[in-house]
Amino acid sequence: MRRLNRYLIFMISLLVILMPLMVIIVLSAGTNWHYPDLWPQTFNMNYVFKMLFSNHELLSSLSSSITLAIGTVILTLVIAYPTAIALSYYDFKGKSFLNVLIYLPLIIPSIAVLTNMDFVMIKFGLEGSYFGVVAVHTLFALPYAIKLLVDNLSVLKNKYELASLNLGASSRQTFIHVTLPLSRLGLQGAVMMSYIISMTQYLGTLLIGNGNFLTLSVRMFPFTQSGKYQIAAIYAIMFMLVTLIPLYIIDVLITPRRKEVRAE
Amino acid sequence: MLTKKKLVLLLSPFYLFFILFFVSAIIRSFITSLGYYPILDQTKISLNNYLDVFHDKMFLTICLRTMVFAIISALFACALGLIIANYFNQKNSRVSGFFYKVSQLPVMLPHIFIVLALLQLLSQTGLIPSLLVHLGLIKSYSDFPLILNDQKQIGIFLTYLWKETPYVIVTLILVLRQIGSKYQAVSLNLGASKWQTFWHVTLPLVQPALVNAFIINFSFNFGSYEVPFLLGNQQKELLPVYVYDLYVQGDITQIPHVMSLNLVLSLASIIIAAVAILISRKLPGGHNGGVR
Amino acid sequence: MRGKKLLAFLMPIFILAGCSSNKDSETQKLPNSYKSALKEAKGETVTYYGFGGSDTQNLWIDKVVTPMMKDKGITLKRVPMDIDTILNKLTTEKEAGKTSGNMDVVWINGENFYNAKKLGLLAGPVKSSLIPNMQKYMDPNDPDVTKDMSTPVDHLEIPYGNAQLVMIGSKSMFKGDYPTSADKLMTWAKANPGKLTYVAPPDFTGSAFIRNIIYETVGYKKLNDAPATKEGVYKVIKPSLDYLNEIKPYLWQQGKTYPKTTAQLDKMFADHQVAMDFSYNQMYAATQKQDGQFTDDAQSFVFDKGTVGNFNYLAIPKTSKQKAAAIVLINTMLSEKAQTARLSLKYGAVVSPYSADKMPSAMTDKLNNSDDTNNTVPVNDLAKKRLPEVSGKKIPIIEQLWKEHVLNAD
Numbered sequence: 001m002r003r004l005n006r007y008l009i010f011m012i013s014l015l016v017i018l019m020p021l022m023v024i025i026v027l028s029a030g031t032n033w034h035y036p037d038l039w040p041q042t043f044n045m046n047y048v049f050k051m052l053f054s055n056h057e058l059l060s061s062l063s064s065s066i067t068l069a070i071g072t073v074i075l076t077l078v079i080a081y082p083t084a085i086a087l088s089y090y091d092f093k094g095k096s097f098l099n100v101l102i103y104l105p106l107i108i109p110s111i112a113v114l115t116n117m118d119f120v121m122i123k124f125g126l127e128g129s130y131f132g133v134v135a136v137h138t139l140f141a142l143p144y145a146i147k148l149l150v151d152n153l154s155v156l157k158n159k160y161e162l163a164s165l166n167l168g169a170s171s172r173q174t175f176i177h178v179t180l181p182l183s184r185l186g187l188q189g190a191v192m193m194s195y196i197i198s199m200t201q202y203l204g205t206l207l208i209g210n211g212n213f214l215t216l217s218v219r220m221f222p223f224t225q226s227g228k229y230q231i232a233a234i235y236a237i238m239f240m241l242v243t244l245i246p247l248y249i250i251d252v253l254i255t256p257r258r259k260e261v262r263a264e
Numbered sequence: 265m266l267t268k269k270k271l272v273l274l275l276s277p278f279y280l281f282f283i284l285f286f287v288s289a290i291i292r293s294f295i296t297s298l299g300y301y302p303i304l305d306q307t308k309i310s311l312n313n314y315l316d317v318f319h320d321k322m323f324l325t326i327c328l329r330t331m332v333f334a335i336i337s338a339l340f341a342c343a344l345g346l347i348i349a350n351y352f353n354q355k356n357s358r359v360s361g362f363f364y365k366v367s368q369l370p371v372m373l374p375h376i377f378i379v380l381a382l383l384q385l386l387s388q389t390g391l392i393p394s395l396l397v398h399l400g401l402i403k404s405y406s407d408f409p410l411i412l413n414d415q416k417q418i419g420i421f422l423t424y425l426w427k428e429t430p431y432v433i434v435t436l437i438l439v440l441r442q443i444g445s446k447y448q449a450v451s452l453n454l455g456a457s458k459w460q461t462f463w464h465v466t467l468p469l470v471q472p473a474l475v476n477a478f479i480i481n482f483s484f485n486f487g488s489y490e491v492p493f494l495l496g497n498q499q500k501e502l503l504p505v506y507v508y509d510l511y512v513q514g515d516i517t518q519i520p521h522v523m524s525l526n527l528v529l530s531l532a533s534i535i536i537a538a539v540a541i542l543i544s545r546k547l548p549g550g551h552n553g554g555v556r
Numbered sequence: 557m558r559g560k561k562l563l564a565f566l567m568p569i570f571i572l573a574g575c576s577s578n579k580d581s582e583t584q585k586l587p588n589s590y591k592s593a594l595k596e597a598k599g600e601t602v603t604y605y606g607f608g609g610s611d612t613q614n615l616w617i618d619k620v621v622t623p624m625m626k627d628k629g630i631t632l633k634r635v636p637m638d639i640d641t642i643l644n645k646l647t648t649e650k651e652a653g654k655t656s657g658n659m660d661v662v663w664i665n666g667e668n669f670y671n672a673k674k675l676g677l678l679a680g681p682v683k684s685s686l687i688p689n690m691q692k693y694m695d696p697n698d699p700d701v702t703k704d705m706s707t708p709v710d711h712l713e714i715p716y717g718n719a720q721l722v723m724i725g726s727k728s729m730f731k732g733d734y735p736t737s738a739d740k741l742m743t744w745a746k747a748n749p750g751k752l753t754y755v756a757p758p759d760f761t762g763s764a765f766i767r768n769i770i771y772e773t774v775g776y777k778k779l780n781d782a783p784a785t786k787e788g789v790y791k792v793i794k795p796s797l798d799y800l801n802e803i804k805p806y807l808w809q810q811g812k813t814y815p816k817t818t819a820q821l822d823k824m825f826a827d828h829q830v831a832m833d834f835s836y837n838q839m840y841a842a843t844q845k846q847d848g849q850f851t852d853d854a855q856s857f858v859f860d861k862g863t864v865g866n867f868n869y870l871a872i873p874k875t876s877k878q879k880a881a882a883i884v885l886i887n888t889m890l891s892e893k894a895q896t897a898r899l900s901l902k903y904g905a906v907v908s909p910y911s912a913d914k915m916p917s918a919m920t921d922k923l924n925n926s927d928d929t930n931n932t933v934p935v936n937d938l939a940k941k942r943l944p945e946v947s948g949k950k951i952p953i954i955e956q957l958w959k960e961h962v963l964n965a966d
Binding site: 027 | 487
């Protein structure tokens with residue numbers, strides 16, 4: 001009975017999560033879909049595949065999406081990891097201030113932040129450059145990355161590092177053999193979130209990128225706005241593929257080592 | 265241990281990045297909000313824009329409404345996420361492992377997807393009303409309640425719930441996995457009930473992470489534009505839409521005014537985030553991330 | 557300690573003040589003649605910035621315009637950017653003192669043109685002598701050539717497309733008797749409650765529909781003569797707001813909510829939830845039918861007294877680095893070949909901006925022959941029933957008044 005219950009809950013959750021994705025897939029391949037039909041009158045999956053793999057525009061935007069995402073992941077980690085270590089291991093003056101400061105990019109309506117950032121970037125001569133766009137993406141990825149790392153690191157605090165140092169390990173050894181393995185799960189989360197945030201940025205990519213970076217989001221967003229749902233859905237499928245596959249690979253690479261990470 | 269040098273080293277990348285790209289942008293919007301807008305030959309600096317904000321009744325109403333809405337949606341997502349994460353974490357089986365993978369899906373996809381799907385599913389002539397008509401449960405689409413663009417913002421609420429509950433689940437499961445099951449095992453061995461274990465052991469352990477997730481979700485709900493634009497109700501407008509419309513609707517002489525609105529509302533939501541952090545500190549498990 | 561921190565936070569100000577604007581003087585002057593433009597532009601890459609959400613227009617540029625440009629030795633790059641973002645960007649660039657940018661040709665009209673002109677963002681004068689196809693097919697005295705929503709064009713933009721509000725009614729729901737005036741619309745609404753609605757402004761078409769109701773109830777002239785202040789406009793359009801309030805309880809959801817986008821209204825119309833749809837594209841019923849969105853049930857019509865029409869335009873930002881190539885691009889887009897292709901359904905069936913008496917007969921015939929099969933209104937009728945736009949400055953005011961007095965009336 002309990003088991004049945006559990007499967008029921010599981011199935012419902014699964015349905016709620018997956019149903020919208022199914023709708024998008026049907027939407028991408030179906031035309032003439034009117035109330036009260038439960039299935040579109042014409043359904044042509046070939047069209048979708050043709051669009052996906054032969055459309056030059058889609059493929060080129062794919063590559064610019066991915067290059068930006070990779071840059072964002074790297075820059076985000078470089079900034080977020082030390083910050084998270086400081087926040088979760090140590091007490092210092094201004095810590096609570098920093099704790100709030102981190103959320104700021106999410107809170108302020110992005111159009112205001114971005115317009116002014118555009119100004120700053122022009123002044124720095126970074127507007128339209130790869131680094132400029134990566135910096136914008138990073139700004140919005142930082143809150144997620146730092147928080148995920150902090151959540152993860154502060155559970156264990158730096159007891160293990162202290163032990164390692166007390167046992168005579170150098171701080172470099174400690175970092176490589178203790179800190180890094182312990183934060184692997186947090187790092188995985190941070191990589192995932194910053195990758196996703198970068199992939200989904202629209203206005204920032206357009207404004208700061210100055211039209212040089214036509215990513216999937218940049219191309220897709222106008223279609224959703226003007227109700228070209230079928231095209232939008234095709235972009236959406238491409239989007240799912242390029243998000244899910246790399247993240248799945250990362251997951252597989254990390255999972256086998258999870259046992260040794262467990263602090264038991 | 266913690267030398268000053270080390271701390272500076274750890275924090276400087278963040279501060280450097282933040283000050284160069286973000287703080288500078290905020291400073292510029294602050295200067296504009298004071299009325300300094302040379303492109304239109306406005307160079308007189310005053311606090312008038314800020315005084316106007318507090319007399320702008322429409323803005324204040326919308327601000328309050330958005331705040332309440334953002335808090336409620338974030339709370340729901342956190343509560344639901346906590347329940348599900350805890351439920352599936354207890355069972356260490358393949359099913360829950362699979363579920364964890366699936367629950368990552370919504371985190372990875374942009375909001376616009378779920379908006380797209382909801383429009384197709386839940387609009388009055390959408391798939392679900394169609395299904396109900398086919399099943400004979402309702403006579404025609406007009407019997408189906410208005411869920412999108414409705415006065416209670418159910419459409420936006422559902423979108424946020426769909427996107428954010430999984431985010432909460434993922435963060436909590438990351439923490440729960442890190443902790444392992446030893447604390448719960450000890451608690452259960454000592455004779456505590458499941459409920460007691462959850463309340464006194466698990467919850468304090470994940471509490472800081474939960475509050476962080478709440479603040480992230482709240483911030484997003486408060487500031488994001490696309491979802492309320494597409495699924496919101498015009499009479500009960502939400503702040504990001506209001507601000508965006510002001511921004512792009514013609515009158516550029518209003519830009520300094522818009523900037524002051526932005527800063528006021530940012531300040532308001534910073535205060536909420538700060539209060540949430542403060543409460544988290546006071547709660548069990550707050551000060552040291554659960555480990556004593 | 558405190559001082560140091562403060563200093564750190566103020567650092568950006570110093571940096572910003574110190575960074576002198578990068579004065580690369582790559583910006584070109586406008587060429588003297590089309591011939592020299594062609595010569596100068598050879599081998600260059602020119603960019604076109606415009607709304608990217610219309611697949612048919614994208615296709616037209618990629619499949620028709622790009623090859624034509626290639627024949628002239630010029631590469632065309634299309635960047636999907638909506639006009640709000642374009643203006644935002646150009647304004648910021650100007651504020652930051654940037655003198656050369658990426659945008660060569662932008663798609664613009666109305667309020668946005670008014671703002672761009674006011675801020676001095678556009679290059680000019682682009683005289684019609686520079687654009688041979690403009691000289692050939694457009695009458696320099698055409699009201700839409702000289703004024704864009706009552707803002708004098710002053711050779712800062714070139715007509716690009718012709719838009720006019722059309723209503724699309726469901727044959728079965730209206731039983732062939734379309735509400736061709738505001739009064740008829742009111743009568744029908746009262747007899748069929750819940751079957752009509754319009755897209756909420758600031759959406760383009762919703763806003764145009766409201767203006768059209770103003771024209772019906774108080775007339776274009778009164779609105780045009782009204783001062784461009786909130787009070788001034790309110791006084792004049794009060795009867796129109798009353799009209800909209802009178803019809804409100806008979807709208808979908810008693811007018812308590814409105815569709816947010818044209819896409820939503822399109823779907824409601826296609827599902828027969830409402831009887832009427834609107835579009836700024838005269839041929840919309842046909843293109844939607846081709847797309848499988850609408851059926852033969854969708855029939856276009858216009859109000860007897862006419863509907864709002866306007867043009868959209870192409871302009872060259874001052875910061876453009878490729879002004880010669882931009883001129884070539886504009887001329888190519890306005891060529892008979894490109895404009896004729898643009899009339900076909902797969903390219904969105906956009907009516908060309910040519911003056912009625914200068915339009916090649918092949919084009920007029922093509923338009924006229926297709927009305928029946930397409931369920932569209934004949935071009936000549938449309939031209940006769942075309943009403944001018946009011947000042948771009950008044951449009952946000954009207955939208956604001958609608959929000960206060962109609963949307964939030966109760």
